[in-house]
Amino acid sequence: MARPPAKAGEDSGADDAPAAPPPGARGRSLLASLLSERREQVLDAWVRAQDRKLESRAGRTSEANVRAECTALLDALELAVAGDYSTDVKSVEYADVTQLVNAMSKDRARQGYSPTETAIAVFSLKDALLGVLEEACADRPELLVTEIKSMNALVDDLGLQTFEAYVAGREEVIVSQQQSMLALSTPVVKLWDGIVALPLIGTLDSERTQTVMENLLVAIVDTESQVAIIDITGVVTVDTSVAQNLLKTVAATRLMGADCIISGIRPQIAQTMVFLGVELGDVVTKATLADAFRVALRMVGANLATASPRP
């Protein structure tokens, strides 16, 4: 490299066409003509650079795929930088380019690529373009400097774009997982005429409490249940806020006209609750779901008869 590129910030809206006409046709930027004339060279260099930097991860995406992605991106880029291009990738000309970059980054985020790996895909383009630019401007160092400056700013912006899209992709994954977890983990089961049970699994934050409460109350109305059993065997920890949320659910159930039993309190949890000073008030609590069910049956007026006498 002839000189380190100057600050990337100073070029917003800069027209990079110098006084001397570029080697390509007039009005067509050097970068664009290089992209079309030396397409194969750029493409090869780009793909090779990605391969080299990601060799440990080789095989995740086939080379053909990478090539296809890169070709599409180069096509779009060539169009975008055809005239006096600005280096602001937010401008209209770059709409296609950013769309491709976004798609690529989101795709990689979903496939589990690391941020570095995703960014390398775009930043490798810098190496590839540097090579061809150096060759094309070997005899005109001052032109080389301007070209490198704007190319550098452009690729950096694209890199930022990649990262934003990558994070957005990850966010989407997280949100969809959260939603499916919320839906999955709050089933209300009918145990008997007038008895519903809600086995809780995982943690009980305020958002989940809301979902749980809604599901339970709607189920109580639908099944006209008198008793609701909340089983917390699967709840990892019960701290003050979880207890608070449980009590809220119990209170709401009572307002609807049903009784609520909390079951599945493990010995450790009982100890923790007492140490924390958690008060469940006058809520009926039972150690196991079976015990709670027995109580619930008595509440709805059903009797359990054992065939053989218990020891």
Place this chain on the structure above:
Amino acid sequence: MERIPIVTMGESLFVTIQVDIDDRLATMLQDDLMERIVATGARGVLIDISTMDMVDSFLGRMFAGIASMSRILDAEVVVIGMRPVVAITLVELGLSLPGVRTALNVGRGMALLNSALTPVVVEGEPADGDDASD
């Protein structure tokens, strides 16, 4: 002037709130209800709120108030058919209506009142000071 009707059903009073209830109407209902309890000697009050979409803190407090006042006059209050959204709102407001009995529907409410009023010894149910001779 609009009023909420109070119907006598045997030993109980029955109120269905089917209009948008504002604070003035609520206060009037409270007054009327207390007068009727004294006049009829009712032992139970059923308040059906199954058509209400919204219960604010004022109404919530009023229900609790009606329950306490009625108990002084020896009448049990049962609030019937509260909707899930209303229940959640009240709980979020910190109003769990202590002392108010609740039931899912009118049938259950009647059954609840009957079991509470007739001095039958039910398992696990303490006799709520009903042993005063009258």
